[in-house]
Amino acid sequence: MTLTWFALLLLTSGCAAKSCQRADVDRSSSGSSGSWSFDLEGCTSLKLRGTKIGDAGARALAEALETNGELTTLHLGHNAIGAEGAAALAAALMSNLALTSLHLVGNAIREEGARALAAALKANAVLTSLDLWGDVTIGAEGARALAAALETSALTSLHLSGCAINDEGAKALAQGLMGNGGALTTLDLGHNAIGPEGASALAEALLSSNVALTSLLLRGNKISPEGATALAEALKNNHKLTSLNLGSNAIEAEGARALAAALNTSALTSLHLSGCSINDEGAQALAEVLADGGAALTTLDLGHNAIGREGAEALAKALMANDVLTSLLLRGNWLRDAGARALAQAFGALTSLDLGSNAINDEGAIALIEAHKKNSALTSLLLKGNSVTYSRTHSVGVDFETELAEALKAASLEERRSKCDLILDKLKATAAERVASENAAAEKSAADRAAEEQAAIQKAYTEAYTKGFNDGRAGRDFAPFADPLEPTSRLEKDEV
Numbered sequence: 001m002t003l004t005w006f007a008l009l010l011l012t013s014g015c016a017a018k019s020c021q022r023a024d025v026d027r028s029s030s031g032s033s034g035s036w037s038f039d040l041e042g043c044t045s046l047k048l049r050g051t052k053i054g055d056a057g058a059r060a061l062a063e064a065l066e067t068n069g070e071l072t073t074l075h076l077g078h079n080a081i082g083a084e085g086a087a088a089l090a091a092a093l094m095s096n097l098a099l100t101s102l103h104l105v106g107n108a109i110r111e112e113g114a115r116a117l118a119a120a121l122k123a124n125a126v127l128t129s130l131d132l133w134g135d136v137t138i139g140a141e142g143a144r145a146l147a148a149a150l151e152t153s154a155l156t157s158l159h160l161s162g163c164a165i166n167d168e169g170a171k172a173l174a175q176g177l178m179g180n181g182g183a184l185t186t187l188d189l190g191h192n193a194i195g196p197e198g199a200s201a202l203a204e205a206l207l208s209s210n211v212a213l214t215s216l217l218l219r220g221n222k223i224s225p226e227g228a229t230a231l232a233e234a235l236k237n238n239h240k241l242t243s244l245n246l247g248s249n250a251i252e253a254e255g256a257r258a259l260a261a262a263l264n265t266s267a268l269t270s271l272h273l274s275g276c277s278i279n280d281e282g283a284q285a286l287a288e289v290l291a292d293g294g295a296a297l298t299t300l301d302l303g304h305n306a307i308g309r310e311g312a313e314a315l316a317k318a319l320m321a322n323d324v325l326t327s328l329l330l331r332g333n334w335l336r337d338a339g340a341r342a343l344a345q346a347f348g349a350l351t352s353l354d355l356g357s358n359a360i361n362d363e364g365a366i367a368l369i370e371a372h373k374k375n376s377a378l379t380s381l382l383l384k385g386n387s388v389t390y391s392r393t394h395s396v397g398v399d400f401e402t403e404l405a406e407a408l409k410a411a412s413l414e415e416r417r418s419k420c421d422l423i424l425d426k427l428k429a430t431a432a433e434r435v436a437s438e439n440a441a442a443e444k445s446a447a448d449r450a451a452e453e454q455a456a457i458q459k460a461y462t463e464a465y466t467k468g469f470n471d472g473r474a475g476r477d478f479a480p481f482a483d484p485l486e487p488t489s490r491l492e493k494d495e496v
Helices: 003-017 055-064 081-094 110-123 139-149 166-180 197-207 225-235 252-262 279-292 307-321 336-343 362-372 400-408 413-471
Strands: 045-047 071-073 102-105 129-131 155-157 186-188 215-217 244-245 271-273 299-301 328-329 350-352 381-382
Touching: 055 081, 081 110, 081 186, 102 139, 110 139, 139 166, 197 225, 225 252, 271 381, 279 307, 307 336, 336 362, 362 381, 381 400, 400 413
Parallel strands: 045 071, 071 102, 102 129, 129 155, 155 186, 186 215, 215 244, 244 271, 271 299, 299 328, 328 350, 350 381
Antiparallel strands: none
């Protein structure tokens, strides 16, 4: 029994994953940046984000990696690593058989560093995720080198967001995907100034049978309605891509209409269009397709698109007929109480609804919660950033957002209703207090205005009387004393 337990203990301790920090692995003699030394034994994940190890530290890590067979994830973001450090790490990847995920975000490895990593990827059959986010020194040429490595690499995830690759880099990656995209399923090209030309090249790649992409992230580029239309046409005949992020691209209502037309035949389950200037017209186009029930979408992000009541009403109508969409994000629009009331009419199959920062007041919140307490599917209703708060009387020890979140966690529908009723009582009382306060303020304002008008009349009478008295003493003729507020004037002697 004792031997068996001991063996089990050894087996468990030997297989346990261990996430390490600098203190766990740094064996530098003086801690200076010129004499780095690392011992990676026992670590399966290492995070050295922002420790400024530079090229010298990267070389020391590379040396340790050459003989390490345990570390699978390495985070080296924001470490001032340049081309030399990247080349050292790339050389280690030639022999390392354990590392599956390498994060080099926010460094400056330049085109040369990207080329070195690309050469290593051609020989490495283990690394599946490479993240070079935010390295503007890579550029289009670095992207071209990485694209050439896709055919033989084991990469399933490549993140090049914010790497200044522009249209030329996007076209090179599209060509690499079409040649033989290998195992790549996730490609992140956000914030790269990619325009319609690059988007069209990527759209063409999506039509190739060699491309295995399931997730394409293009947020924060310069993809116009033209680029969105090209991608939409490709989606009609692509049955692999399940997630597309075009957030913060000015595709406008025209682009939204094109994408809507592709939803019935595409494989998309997640579509992110936050900040795309699609307005009510674009929302209505998407809602129409959702109402038809042909789309496979489970997640739709339409935040920050100037969507108002009309768009909300169209989406509410779609939710009545749609039993697939589970997450709808409308944060930062112009829904106000009218839009909130429209959406309260139907949550459909939604489990999550984000209506934050929509200028919704107590009235809209009350309508939503009244509907929510009857819905067993919805588990997340976000209203943060709206004008919905408890008054001081009802906020002792708790706030609206906290209580709403707790209500969503209720184990049973009965418990949810009870908690929602408590929230509603407080909101209604708060709304009544606010109305009473506004009425009192209006009455006071009216009284103040009346007092000011009376004071002005009294002042005018006094000034008129004083002037008449002074004119008489000076021997000047003056008009009979009259109401100073009437449009009459006195005729002095020298005016006659």
